[in-house]
Amino acid sequence: MLEIIWFVLWGVLWAVYFALDGYDLGLGTLMPALAKDERDRRIIYNAAGPFWDGNQVWLLTAGGVTFAAFPGAYAALFSGLYTALMLLLFALILRGVSFEFRRKVDSVSWRKVWDVCHVLGSFLPALLLGVAFANIFKGIPFNAQGINEGGLLDLLNPYGLAGGVLFVLMFSLHGALWLGVKAEGPIAQRAEAMAEKLWMAVVVMLVLFLLMTIFFTKLFANYLANPLLFVILLLPVIGLIQVRMALGKRAMLKAWANSAAAIVGVTLFGVIGLFPALLPSSLDVAYSLTIANSASSPLTLKIMLGVALVFVPLVIAYQAWVHVRFGHKITDADLDYEEAY
Amino acid sequence: MDVLLLSRLQFAFTTFVHFIFVPLTLGLSLLVAYMETKYLRTGEEVYKRMAKFWGKLFLINFALGVVSGIALEFQFGTNWSRYSAYVGDIFGSLLAIEATLAFFLESTFLAVWIFGWNRISPKLHNASIWLVALAANISAFWILMANGWMQNPVGYVLRGDRAELESFTALITNPFAWQQFLHTLSAAYVLSGFFVLGISAWHLARGNQVDFFKRSFRIAAPFTIFFALAIVVQGHLHGNEVAKTQPAKVAAMESHWETMTRAPLYLFVIPDPAKERNLVELLPIPGGLSLLAFNSLESEVRGLKDFPPEDRPPVSLTFFSFRGMVALGLLFPLLAAWVWLRRKDPLSSPAMLRLLPWVIPLPYIAIQLGWIVAEVGRQPWIVHGIMRTEDAFSPGVSVGQVGFSLFMFALIYTLLVAVDIYLLASHAKKGPGSTDNKGISHKDSVAVESKPSLA
Numbered sequence: 001m002l003e004i005i006w007f008v009l010w011g012v013l014w015a016v017y018f019a020l021d022g023y024d025l026g027l028g029t030l031m032p033a034l035a036k037d038e039r040d041r042r043i044i045y046n047a048a049g050p051f052w053d054g055n056q057v058w059l060l061t062a063g064g065v066t067f068a069a070f071p072g073a074y075a076a077l078f079s080g081l082y083t084a085l086m087l088l089l090f091a092l093i094l095r096g097v098s099f100e101f102r103r104k105v106d107s108v109s110w111r112k113v114w115d116v117c118h119v120l121g122s123f124l125p126a127l128l129l130g131v132a133f134a135n136i137f138k139g140i141p142f143n144a145q146g147i148n149e150g151g152l153l154d155l156l157n158p159y160g161l162a163g164g165v166l167f168v169l170m171f172s173l174h175g176a177l178w179l180g181v182k183a184e185g186p187i188a189q190r191a192e193a194m195a196e197k198l199w200m201a202v203v204v205m206l207v208l209f210l211l212m213t214i215f216f217t218k219l220f221a222n223y224l225a226n227p228l229l230f231v232i233l234l235l236p237v238i239g240l241i242q243v244r245m246a247l248g249k250r251a252m253l254k255a256w257a258n259s260a261a262a263i264v265g266v267t268l269f270g271v272i273g274l275f276p277a278l279l280p281s282s283l284d285v286a287y288s289l290t291i292a293n294s295a296s297s298p299l300t301l302k303i304m305l306g307v308a309l310v311f312v313p314l315v316i317a318y319q320a321w322v323h324v325r326f327g328h329k330i331t332d333a334d335l336d337y338e339e340a341y
Numbered sequence: 342m343d344v345l346l347l348s349r350l351q352f353a354f355t356t357f358v359h360f361i362f363v364p365l366t367l368g369l370s371l372l373v374a375y376m377e378t379k380y381l382r383t384g385e386e387v388y389k390r391m392a393k394f395w396g397k398l399f400l401i402n403f404a405l406g407v408v409s410g411i412a413l414e415f416q417f418g419t420n421w422s423r424y425s426a427y428v429g430d431i432f433g434s435l436l437a438i439e440a441t442l443a444f445f446l447e448s449t450f451l452a453v454w455i456f457g458w459n460r461i462s463p464k465l466h467n468a469s470i471w472l473v474a475l476a477a478n479i480s481a482f483w484i485l486m487a488n489g490w491m492q493n494p495v496g497y498v499l500r501g502d503r504a505e506l507e508s509f510t511a512l513i514t515n516p517f518a519w520q521q522f523l524h525t526l527s528a529a530y531v532l533s534g535f536f537v538l539g540i541s542a543w544h545l546a547r548g549n550q551v552d553f554f555k556r557s558f559r560i561a562a563p564f565t566i567f568f569a570l571a572i573v574v575q576g577h578l579h580g581n582e583v584a585k586t587q588p589a590k591v592a593a594m595e596s597h598w599e600t601m602t603r604a605p606l607y608l609f610v611i612p613d614p615a616k617e618r619n620l621v622e623l624l625p626i627p628g629g630l631s632l633l634a635f636n637s638l639e640s641e642v643r644g645l646k647d648f649p650p651e652d653r654p655p656v657s658l659t660f661f662s663f664r665g666m667v668a669l670g671l672l673f674p675l676l677a678a679w680v681w682l683r684r685k686d687p688l689s690s691p692a693m694l695r696l697l698p699w700v701i702p703l704p705y706i707a708i709q710l711g712w713i714v715a716e717v718g719r720q721p722w723i724v725h726g727i728m729r730t731e732d733a734f735s736p737g738v739s740v741g742q743v744g745f746s747l748f749m750f751a752l753i754y755t756l757l758v759a760v761d762i763y764l765l766a767s768h769a770k771k772g773p774g775s776t777d778n779k780g781i782s783h784k785d786s787v788a789v790e791s792k793p794s795l796a
Binding site: 049050051053054056057059060061063064065067068069070071072074075076077078079080082083085086089090092093094096097099100101104105145146147148296297299300303304307308311312315318319322325326337339340 | 400401403404405407408409410411412414415417418419420422423425426427428429430431432433434436437438439440441442444445446448449450451452453455456457458459460461500503505506507509735736737738742743745746749753757760761764768
């Protein structure tokens with residue numbers, strides 16, 4: 001039972017990470033398309049300003065919980081996807097420092113360097129996380145020792161790439177909507193117009209991805225055995241419909257919240273399909289890393305559950321407060337503020 | 342070059358870089374929080390400017406601390422998968438708790454502090470930097486409980502093919518881990534103290550913003566002397582704990598080859614590990630090592646020859662790192678005492694003001710040397726007595742993969758460290774005046790001469 005609870009929490013933590021840092025990564029990815037001048041770029045940086053670092057901690061927590069609750073899966077996944085994860089890491093490092101460094105020296109070429117780092121450092125994680133999770137859904141060639149027998153290029157199969165494109169599009173939509181929340185004037189209008197285009201692209205890509213899922217993965221087996229589970233797909237379906245309706249009325253916060261729900265829904269859809277495996281092996285079901293063969297001891301799971309039940313709601317509460325407190329439109333006064341990015 | 346060696350080099354390099362930035366976040370957060378509290382209590386604008394100026398240096402430093410920390414969490418899985426699977430039940434949970442309790446709090450409220458100067462109430466604003474300081478120190482607690490467990494594993498059972506948790510209480514009351522925690526915190530506070538003193542002295546020597554930097558100096562002085570003295574006493578207790586639990590490490594720290602009672606302490610030694618002896622041993626203090634290790638002249642100190650060669654840590658590196666750390670650790674209270682004596686009027690000692698900026702790197706060196714003693718001295722074990730480092734690396738990872746990542750780390754980190762240190766130096770030299778409300782700095786410097794400092 002504890003293992004099942006932790007499996008669900010594992011999925012939820014990744015989903016929350018995607019729903020939160022997703023908009024930061026999307027903002028960075030869209031920067032070349034949406035920013036016409038330095039002021040626009042600063043609006044984009046500051047739209048992520050007070051949030052991105054706290055959002056990124058969800059990745060550390062999701063990784064840490066994989067380590068703590070399912071050490072076997074953590075060991076197999078992180079060593080198995082070595083190069084992809086290192087690229088993700090380097091990208092996130094450059095993304096992180098670009099916020100802090102770019103305004104510290106008053107020079108156009110200096111800022112350009114960090115802008116390039118910022119865009120790559122946002123786009124690559126979105127792509128790599130999508131490729132990684134699609135490959136997890138599909139199954140990775142883990143052998144009996146939990147070693148991935150495939151290489152980096154094997155991850156770039158059609159389904160993996162489709163997952164990467166889907167994540168980039170979903171995160172970009174999410175980022176465009178958040179920019180609509182935070183910005184005013186022409187850049188906000190460009191963000192909204194971009195969101196409308198991206199919405200269409202996300203819908204098409206999601207349908208394509210779900211169709212490919214039928215052929216490339218065994219995710220639907222759990223759903224066919226227990227059709228009630230299909231309910232989870234209501235999250236992305238209703239979420240995306242609501243995004244479009246809210247976007248039409250320019251109710252950006254509502255659109256953004258529904259986009260978050262859609263991202264959570266897509267992630268949980270995959271995670272539920274995986275159960276009871278965290279990492280199915282594409283070589284042999286017996287080699288899959290499951291809640292049975294990779295979980296921690298009941299004592300550890302119990303203590304961790306206590307910690308999670310107390311602190312995760314607390315974290316959600318204060319991070320929600322920050323989003324409300326700093327969710328205002330970015331004004332000239334905000335850009336003149338000396339601590340602004 | 343094999344995967345094991347490359348992975349060890351990569352972990353050593355990335356932890357080394359990470360720990361250039363961590364200690365300052367532990368101590369400077371407290372000092373900045375205190376400065377802002379002082380601003381709230383007194384209403385004097387100078388303390389607000391202090392919180393902002395030192396806070397800006399804190400932020401530049403923090404940026405690399407955060408991103409280099411992610412690299413460490415990833416590496417347990419990418420490069421040390423057998424270790425991760427073997428001890429995840431215990432070690433992994435401590436890391437996950439660290440993230441949940443500390444990282445969220447630290448990152449979220451640091452952002453509130455940065456962006457909240459005009460947006461939230463002054464009290465709440467000050468509370469956020471106290472939360473950041475608290476979270477940074479909580480994070481130190483959990484990561485050192487984790488490292489302390491690798492040094493002195495407690496509260497576990499070996500079941501099947503891994504170590505499983507038996508007592509969480511034993512894990513967080515591990516005496517070794519607590520000594521490491523106190524040692525690291527004290528060292529980080531000394532480092533932060535000398536950082537503030539050094540930059541303040543640099544400006545005071547040039548007559549810049551005299552009131553501002555005199556007050557900064559005055560705040561850092563008691564903080565620095567307290568922890569510089571505390572760490573000497575605490576370091577001795579820490580040494581006792583090492584002697585009790587890791588006798589081979591202590592033997593390597595002293596390059597002590599023969600088991601004996603009344604073991605002497607030689608003030609000058611050059612180890613010769615190939616011949617299992619010391620090339621030079623000068624100025625013995627009879628019984629000194631027995632006394633230091635076990636607080637008794639009669640106690641027996643095991644020599645390196647007592648351990649099979651495959652169970653001995655690298656002697657020279659451990660020995661010289663320890664000597665270097667201790668020498669610096671004994672120098673700091675002397676420097677801090679000088680500072681303390683001149684805390685009311687630092688301008689009266691131009692020699693001290695000229696020296697202090699050069700002291701800034703020394704605690705950094707001491708703290709890195711200390712970690713070399715802790716980690717190299719633990720070899721050949723990754724978890725002392727339970728798992729060897731050579732059994733811990735990822736079997737599925739190739740030389741090419743680790744070679745690539747190590748190269749990239751070397752490249753990216755070298756550039757980022759250079760940029761970060763450049764930014765720290767240029768902002769430190771620029772001083773507080775240029776970025777803040779005009780006029781105030783002038784008014785303050787007039788107020789100074791007439792009113793005695795309160796710190």
